[in-house]
Amino acid sequence: MKHNFGAGPCILPQEVFKQASEAVINFNDTGLSILEISHRSKEFEAVVFETESLIRDLLSVPSNYSILFLQGGARQQFAMVPMNLTREGERMAYLDTGSWASNAIKEARNIGDVEVVASGKDNNYTSIPKTYHIPNDAAFFHYTSNNTIFGTELFDVPNSPIPVVCDMSSDILSRKIDVSQYGLIYAGAQKNIGPAGLTIVIVNNDLLGNTGRTLPAIFDYQSHIKAKSMYNTPPVFSIYVAMLNLRWLRLKGGIEEIERENIAKARKLYEEIDRNPLFKGPADLEDRSRMNVAFTMEDPSLESEFLALATERDLVALKGHRSVGGFRASLYNALPLSSVHLLVDVMQEFEEKVKK
CATH class of the missing domain: 3.40.640.10 (Type I PLP-dependent aspartate aminotransferase-like (Major domain))
Structure with missing residues (x-):
């Protein structure tokens, strides 16, 4: 999948x-x-x-x-x-x-x-x-x-x-x-x-x-x-x-239910970006999008290696827009929370790999 x-x-x-x-x-x-x-x-x-x-x-x-x-x-x-x-x-x-x-x-x-x-x-x-x-x-x-x-x-x-x-x-x-x-x-x-x-x-x-x-x-x-x-x-x-x-x-359940899910997806991913020392989010905290989570790496030289690991784990289309680089995870309505959990797992796996 x-x-x-x-x-x-x-x-x-x-x-x-x-x-x-x-x-x-x-x-x-x-x-x-x-x-x-x-x-x-x-x-x-x-x-x-x-x-x-x-x-x-x-x-x-x-x-x-x-x-x-x-x-x-x-x-x-x-x-x-x-x-x-x-x-x-x-x-x-x-x-x-x-x-x-x-x-x-x-x-x-x-x-x-x-x-x-x-x-x-x-x-x-x-x-x-x-x-x-x-x-x-x-x-x-x-x-x-x-x-x-x-x-x-x-x-x-x-x-x-x-x-x-x-x-x-x-x-x-x-x-x-x-x-x-x-x-x-x-x-x-x-x-x-x-x-x-x-x-x-x-x-x-x-x-x-x-x-x-x-x-x-x-x-x-x-x-x-x-x-x-x-x-x-x-x-x-x-x-x-x-x-x-x-x-x-x-x-x-309509807009009320999908908003609840979208908040949960965005919160999960932003928490990992803020916790993981390899990643950072450029957008101001109060203006962070729930739909498009833009993030970069503290060491840009690691970006291609992380993207390769994500692709290997069937996480696709994470590359950031060509004008800003980095990564972008779009969390539109139909994306399940389980996909966000998998992305977080891969971010943590890459963190452990870099530590070794």
Whole structure:
């Protein structure tokens, strides 16, 4: 058995793989594969309806919010958000906490004026800025809740006088949130939701239709709301697998139970990083991510040897992002606590090996 610590695409439950593989051959006894089923069929319409209902239920999404199933990943949302939420000449406020936040800022600047209220760049994004002012005359305030590369996470919604927009791609469905505190949430699916190809947008309807802009219909949230996410052919298989994964999450006990498990996984691994003299975690203690545990070695020359041992023990995808090096253990929802225990055992085994 491989223990997948990859940062994305995500690990999924084994039962989801099994159900999805069966649907590839014969979807719901239709005699057709889920890969060829019409997105206009009543069978797939039922999938979309259930997927939306599961998200609405698991996250307690208010009735005045729409849930959209789009494509283009979070990168497309970097442009769609400012296009749909700002008037010409209206500025936007952004918090820079890492590579993805920085990319969002760059894209937004192609649409309008951006004020970066604070940035963690000077400390290599090892902590999340705490002191900053959000202007009350900007259209919205944007932040990224979890930073996969640097291993930091923002757990509390910033106190903002303007609508809050959050890129929640890598920690959505991992912990409780109050959707009503946000104007818009977007998330690429390939972390905790399902396979790549699907992007979820949850948006307060009151924010839409106020820009005075004429947008290409494909980039207009209202087009997708009106068409019930069927404005163009949706990513059918990705939505279906997301539905299976959401069913699995509900059967586990929902967000409350998965948050408890995620806390236990992160605590176990961070305790070993702090205890083991060979390893260290660069992120500030209060900002440590539960989803992506970034760590390095006190002696970088030992990194390849440790990675080889981990690979030998079937621990895969632990290598850190190319921009920061070291290691990264992604602890997404479907990763069991037993995989974290095995990683800790290997860290301790390597410690004993180095001592000899």
